[in-house]
Amino acid sequence: MMGWLHPGLILILGAFLIPLFKGKAKQAYLLIPPAAALIDVILIYAGVFGDIPFSTWQIPFLGYELVFGRVDKLSLLFGLVFTLATFYLVLYALRVESSSDHMTQFIYVGSALGAVFAGDLITLYIFWELMAIASMLIIWLGRTENAHQAGFRYIMWHITGGVILLAGIIMYIGATGSIAFNVLNWGSGSAYLPSMLIFIGFIINAAVPPLHAWLPDAYPESTVAGTVFLTIFTTKTAVYALARGFAGFEVLIVLGAIMTVYPIFFAVLANDLRKVLSYSLINQVGFMLCGIGIGTTLALNGAVSHAFANIIFEGLLFMCVGSVLFRTGTSRCTDLGGLYKTMPLTCIFTFVGAASISAFPFFAGFVTKSMVISAAAAGNMALVWVLLQLASAGVFHHAGIKVPFFTFFAKDSGLRPKDPPVNMLLGMGIAAFLSIFIGVNPNSLYHILPYAVDFAPYTAPHMISQLQLLLFASLAFFLLITSGLYPPEQRKIILDTDWPLRVAAGKVMWFIEDPLMSFAAWVDGGLKRIAADFAFFGQEKEERVLIGVSVMLALIFLAFYLIVELVYRAIAH
Amino acid sequence: MTTMEVILLSVIAILGFVGYVLLNFGAKEPRHPHGDLFLGIYSFAIIVTVVVGLLIQWPIEFRWEELPVFYGIYGFAACVFLIYVAKALRFWLPRDEDYYEKRGGRLE
Numbered sequence: 001m002m003g004w005l006h007p008g009l010i011l012i013l014g015a016f017l018i019p020l021f022k023g024k025a026k027q028a029y030l031l032i033p034p035a036a037a038l039i040d041v042i043l044i045y046a047g048v049f050g051d052i053p054f055s056t057w058q059i060p061f062l063g064y065e066l067v068f069g070r071v072d073k074l075s076l077l078f079g080l081v082f083t084l085a086t087f088y089l090v091l092y093a094l095r096v097e098s099s100s101d102h103m104t105q106f107i108y109v110g111s112a113l114g115a116v117f118a119g120d121l122i123t124l125y126i127f128w129e130l131m132a133i134a135s136m137l138i139i140w141l142g143r144t145e146n147a148h149q150a151g152f153r154y155i156m157w158h159i160t161g162g163v164i165l166l167a168g169i170i171m172y173i174g175a176t177g178s179i180a181f182n183v184l185n186w187g188s189g190s191a192y193l194p195s196m197l198i199f200i201g202f203i204i205n206a207a208v209p210p211l212h213a214w215l216p217d218a219y220p221e222s223t224v225a226g227t228v229f230l231t232i233f234t235t236k237t238a239v240y241a242l243a244r245g246f247a248g249f250e251v252l253i254v255l256g257a258i259m260t261v262y263p264i265f266f267a268v269l270a271n272d273l274r275k276v277l278s279y280s281l282i283n284q285v286g287f288m289l290c291g292i293g294i295g296t297t298l299a300l301n302g303a304v305s306h307a308f309a310n311i312i313f314e315g316l317l318f319m320c321v322g323s324v325l326f327r328t329g330t331s332r333c334t335d336l337g338g339l340y341k342t343m344p345l346t347c348i349f350t351f352v353g354a355a356s357i358s359a360f361p362f363f364a365g366f367v368t369k370s371m372v373i374s375a376a377a378a379g380n381m382a383l384v385w386v387l388l389q390l391a392s393a394g395v396f397h398h399a400g401i402k403v404p405f406f407t408f409f410a411k412d413s414g415l416r417p418k419d420p421p422v423n424m425l426l427g428m429g430i431a432a433f434l435s436i437f438i439g440v441n442p443n444s445l446y447h448i449l450p451y452a453v454d455f456a457p458y459t460a461p462h463m464i465s466q467l468q469l470l471l472f473a474s475l476a477f478f479l480l481i482t483s484g485l486y487p488p489e490q491r492k493i494i495l496d497t498d499w500p501l502r503v504a505a506g507k508v509m510w511f512i513e514d515p516l517m518s519f520a521a522w523v524d525g526g527l528k529r530i531a532a533d534f535a536f537f538g539q540e541k542e543e544r545v546l547i548g549v550s551v552m553l554a555l556i557f558l559a560f561y562l563i564v565e566l567v568y569r570a571i572a573h
Numbered sequence: 574m575t576t577m578e579v580i581l582l583s584v585i586a587i588l589g590f591v592g593y594v595l596l597n598f599g600a601k602e603p604r605h606p607h608g609d610l611f612l613g614i615y616s617f618a619i620i621v622t623v624v625v626g627l628l629i630q631w632p633i634e635f636r637w638e639e640l641p642v643f644y645g646i647y648g649f650a651a652c653v654f655l656i657y658v659a660k661a662l663r664f665w666l667p668r669d670e671d672y673y674e675k676r677g678g679r680l681e
Binding site for chain 1: 590631649673
């Protein structure tokens with residue numbers, strides 16, 4: 001058996017060769033690293049299991065051995081879907097000329113794979129941060145002022161999350177003496193706080209409200225293909241990390257249930273379709289976190305299989321909206337409508353993605369999401385069940401109806417765009433095929449899940465209940481829109497939980513730049529004048545000023561020191 | 574499940590899907606020339622799911638599932654509820670698209 005090659009390494013090393021190619025050769029080359037990584041993962045499936053120390057690098061000042069390749073059913077499932085999605089996403093993005101776009105995307109996926117196959121917390125952290133930086137670059141490559149600023153806001157969230165995660169990891173290693181990344185020991189006293197810090201680091205990347213605002217803020221600002229990449233890897237890596245480290249942690253049930261419902265209102269209100277889909281992404285991750293929190297084998301299978309399927313159909317929806325943006329230059333509901341005649345294939349693919357995310361029978365979402373909901377019912381969690389079903393109706397409304405309706409029907413926008421180029425259609429076609437394939441043939445997915453599956457999605461009550469839910473939800477939409485009660489789309493943005501940060505941070509900056517700096521300038525000038533008056537000795541004017549300022553500063557420091565000392569003594573005694 | 578059941582369920586599911594696709598066409602303004610046909614198929618799909626739902630044996634996990642057509646009622650109510658909450662939030666959350674540029678501080 002050949003030595004194991006890390007699929008992430010193939011992509012990261014492959015990224016650096018991209019600038020060497022031009023034109024057609026570049027397009028041909030771009031497909032090689034993703035294909036190689038995909039074949040690599042399939043080969044691992046064929047035989048290599050267990051902890052594979054990819055390298056025996058010893059970190060001298062720590063003395064731990066890092067495990068770059070922990071291969072089991074859970075990490076392989078994510079590895080498989082990541083490489084699979086990368087292949088058709090690169091196909092979708094094939095005509096993008098700029099090498100930097102492709103390089104950042106390859107490095108981003110490579111680091112996500114690195115995090116998924118990481119067997120210890122230190123390796124996880126390294127790739128986690130690499131992923132944050134690569135994703136920020138992908139946002140910046142949107143090359144607009146908005147993208148630039150959103151990238152800064154994005155990285156501030158992720159650096160904060162990363163620092164919390166690092167603190168948690170260091171404390172956790174200190175408390176347990178082990179760097180291994182398995183189910184974290186949050187129950188025991190000394191490991192509780194570090195586990196919670198790691199948990200916060202994870203849920204920031206999973207976009208759990210109220211720590212989610214970076215996602216709908218930054219993701220829609222990237223390029224057409226960049227946004228599709230972004231929506232897949234950061235959140236799903238977090239889902240993987242939570243499934244690995246916090247399976248059965250009850251807090252996740254609550255967070256997940258809230259997370260499925262909260263973003264729906266914003267998705268209903270949002271005008272930009274990429275924002276609508278960003279909110280629906282948060283809603284979908286909510287189902288996964290809920291499953292992880294419930295923690296039974298059915299729920300965990302449901303959570304990770306939903307992650308698998310969601311990567312495919314959510315990516316498909318983003319690719320469809322991306323194609324519309326690519327052809328028309330806008331993704332706003334208010335500017336679109338009536339495109340079905342000129343973009344028929346994109347319209348069909350959108351329907352497939354929409355039916356999958358809404359969990360229509362014979363589409364991917366139906367066979368994965370229902371596992372989580374069934375697990376909630378099996379655990380007798382009535383409120384969670386009610387919220388998840390509400391969210392199912394909600395996701396159907398905003399992702400299943402709103403996206404295709406306002407893009408392809410609704411009104412005639414006067415736009416007559418063609419379907420996108422063949423490589424983009426192929427990318428969407430593969431994702432659409434997979435969405436239907438999983439839906440029709442669920443056992444193909446059930447076979448590779450981490451636990452044995454005892455779940456039959458295609459039963460009469462299950463199918464009828466789901467169809468009733470969806471058809472009546474669509475009936476409500478239909479009645480409201482024909483009676484004019486449905487709120488019309490507005491050219492507006494929607495405030496979210498980043499409002500205090502964005503506005504207050506702006507105020508802080510204004511305070512620093514305006515009043516504080518003028519005060520400082522006033523003090524500065526005043527000091528110089530006083531110093532000049534003091535400085536009657538010395539020969540040259542500059543020297544006198546210098547001496548005077550030094551004396552003044554020494555006096556100020558002395559006074560400051562005295563105050564601190566006095567305060568300290570007053571408190572100490 | 575017997576083969577007949579599988580076929581029957583598949584037909585219902587496909588009807589439901591077709592109904593969903595046609596709904597998107599059918600709600601078009603001005604009305605689609607085949608609007609009545611769309612509406613017919615869509616209504617038929619809804620009626621079939623209701624009738625079949627009344628006939629089959631349900632496994633009862635929660636008490637409210639004993640209510641006839643529970644899922645239909647819940648789906649309808651959920652959608653109306655979500656839209657009306659979103660409508661209410663409209664008084665509060667939407668801002669002009671350049672809101673943050675104006676409000677964000679740095680007035681250079």
